[in-house]
Amino acid sequence: MAIVENHVQWQSVCEPPEPVEGNLFVSAYPPFSCWQADCSSEFERVLQSSPDKRGDAPLGLYVHIPFCLQRCQFCYYRSIANPASDTIDSYLDALIHEIRLYGESPRLKGRKLAFVYFGGGTPALLSPGQMQRLFRELQSVFPWCDIQEVTFECSPKTVTRDRLETLHAAGVTRISMGAQQLNDDVLRQSGRIHLVDDIRRAYDEIRQHHFDVVNIDLMVGLVGETEQSFFESLHQVISMNPDSITFYQLEIPANTPLFHALHEGQISSLAGWDMKRQRLTDAFAQLESEGYTLRSAYAAVRDPARHRFHYQEMQYRGADLLGTGLASFGYLGGMHYQNQASMREYSESLAAGRLPYKRGYVLDDEERMVREFVLQLKLGRVETQYFSSKFGVNVAEHFREQLRRFANRGWLSPDAGAVTLTRQGLLRVDRLLPAFYRSEHRDLSYW
Numbered sequence: 217m218a219i220v221e222n223h224v225q226w227q228s229v230c231e232p233p234e235p236v237e238g239n240l241f242v243s244a245y246p247p248f249s250c251w252q253a254d255c256s257s258e259f260e261r262v263l264q265s266s267p268d269k270r271g272d273a274p275l276g277l278y279v280h281i282p283f284c285l286q287r288c289q290f291c292y293y294r295s296i297a298n299p300a301s302d303t304i305d306s307y308l309d310a311l312i313h314e315i316r317l318y319g320e321s322p323r324l325k326g327r328k329l330a331f332v333y334f335g336g337g338t339p340a341l342l343s344p345g346q347m348q349r350l351f352r353e354l355q356s357v358f359p360w361c362d363i364q365e366v367t368f369e370c371s372p373k374t375v376t377r378d379r380l381e382t383l384h385a386a387g388v389t390r391i392s393m394g395a396q397q398l399n400d401d402v403l404r405q406s407g408r409i410h411l412v413d414d415i416r417r418a419y420d421e422i423r424q425h426h427f428d429v430v431n432i433d434l435m436v437g438l439v440g441e442t443e444q445s446f447f448e449s450l451h452q453v454i455s456m457n458p459d460s461i462t463f464y465q466l467e468i469p470a471n472t473p474l475f476h477a478l479h480e481g482q483i484s485s486l487a488g489w490d491m492k493r494q495r496l497t498d499a500f501a502q503l504e505s506e507g508y509t510l511r512s513a514y515a516a517v518r519d520p521a522r523h524r525f526h527y528q529e530m531q532y533r534g535a536d537l538l539g540t541g542l543a544s545f546g547y548l549g550g551m552h553y554q555n556q557a558s559m560r561e562y563s564e565s566l567a568a569g570r571l572p573y574k575r576g577y578v579l580d581d582e583e584r585m586v587r588e589f590v591l592q593l594k595l596g597r598v599e600t601q602y603f604s605s606k607f608g609v610n611v612a613e614h615f616r617e618q619l620r621r622f623a624n625r626g627w628l629s630p631d632a633g634a635v636t637l638t639r640q641g642l643l644r645v646d647r648l649l650p651a652f653y654r655s656e657h658r659d660l661s662y663w
């Protein structure tokens with residue numbers, strides 16, 4: 217396999233080369249690999265305790281729908297391709313049971329949701345009738361009055377008028393569609409089931425339903441991608457004028473078909489990390505010249521005041537997140553937990569009346585502070601005052617050595633009252649974050 221790099225000067229003798237494979241995106245701190253299987257007494261204690269009286273922990277819900285029309289070559293998400301309708305129905309039975317069990321716990325009973333995120337897989341694979349059932353049951357446990365955001369993920373081929381009508385009528389406010397790239401060759405090579413015409417049709421249909429925010433996911437570094445295909449694709453997306461564009465730099469974890477194709481020598485060349493970052497740097501610059509604003513290391517939005525992303529903003533500030541569904545993870549009362557990743561174990565737990573979590577981790581005060589610091593760094597700027605008020609910690613002092621090191625590399629700029637990443641720092645933020653971990657968590661494997 218050839219890794220095409222346009223420049224590699226940033227790597228010094230002090231830093232190991234960036235690995236081609238594995239996970240890069242940091243979704244949790246401490247890393248999943250140190251979460252413990254033997255966590256039920258702690259998790260029960262959390263569920264039996266009252267929510268924070270300080271009112272500083274809003275509650276969000278993540279619902280995982282692990283089904284897709286077809287498996288994409290690069291995808292690492294937990295998802296089953298082309299499921300039968302009764303497979304989906306049985307899954308919804310289990311999922312609704314899980315949500316009801318949580319709704320009975322003292323920690324969650326009667327609490328209002330601040331946000332909901334339906335992710336996948338491809339939640340829009342559900343039929344309108346399945347969507348209505350899920351919404352009805354869910355809202356009977358956790359009402360959506362006062363809710364600030366409901367996101368629903370879709371892929372172009374799952375977008376139909378009757379599904380969009382159902383979503384809009386139920387109160388979905390934010391639609392997120394995975395396009396990945398607007399080039400038929402690249403889409404075919406990635407195993408996407410849609411082509412560019414499907415993306416355009418779906419986008420036009422979505423726009424007719426007036427959701428508050430429409431986001432499009434794009435990827436950089438796909439198999440078959442060239443400089444030209446990437447930027448032509450970007451220009452087409454800009455001409456569609458979505459409210460938000462989220463970029464994913466291709467990762468190649470071992471659970472992807474792409475990983476195996478690489479090892480079997482079926483892929484001859486792929487963009488390396490420097491090339492992906494360079495394309496993203498140029499893409500963000502073009503988006504800014506078109507009036508977009510960077511909201512984080514991953515996303516540009518038309519209007520930052522209107523096109524918020526509460527799911528991310530609240531999570532990064534310590535919100536409770538009830539994660540439900542196969543393999544999903546949550547964070548309640550300062551404790552991480554993750555569900556069973558096997559459908560059989562997930563369904564059997566619920567059939568026996570047990571919550572389907574398989575591992576968890578209770579964070580101490582310092583770990584909670586580090587967690588919020590690394591998550592907020594993904595937004596490009598961390599206010600130091602927030603950490604002194606909430607945790608009594610001066611982060612500029614606490615992380616002095618790492619901040620100095622990254623400032624010397626040009627990845628951070630010194631700023632009174634804040635830690636601010638430069639553009640180069642922002643685009644490699646997930647590489648930088650482990651340096652802020654407590655020493656015992658730095659060299660752990662991701663999973």
Ligand SMILES: C[S@@+](CC[C@H](N)C(=O)[O-])C[C@H]1O[C@@H](n2cnc3c(N)ncnc32)[C@H](O)[C@@H]1O
Binds near residue numbers: 338371372393395472
């Ligand atoms: C759950 S999918 C979005 C909805 C829908 N399933 C779809 O793909 O259109 C979430 C996003 O993860 C990103 N993604 C999947 N596999 C990835 C990988 N190996 N590296 C980077 N991003 C990835 C894709 O951009 C995808 O849009």
Ligand code: SF4
Binds near residue numbers: 371
């Ligand atoms: S990228 Fe989206 S559509 Fe493709 S397999 Fe993953 S979750 Fe499914």
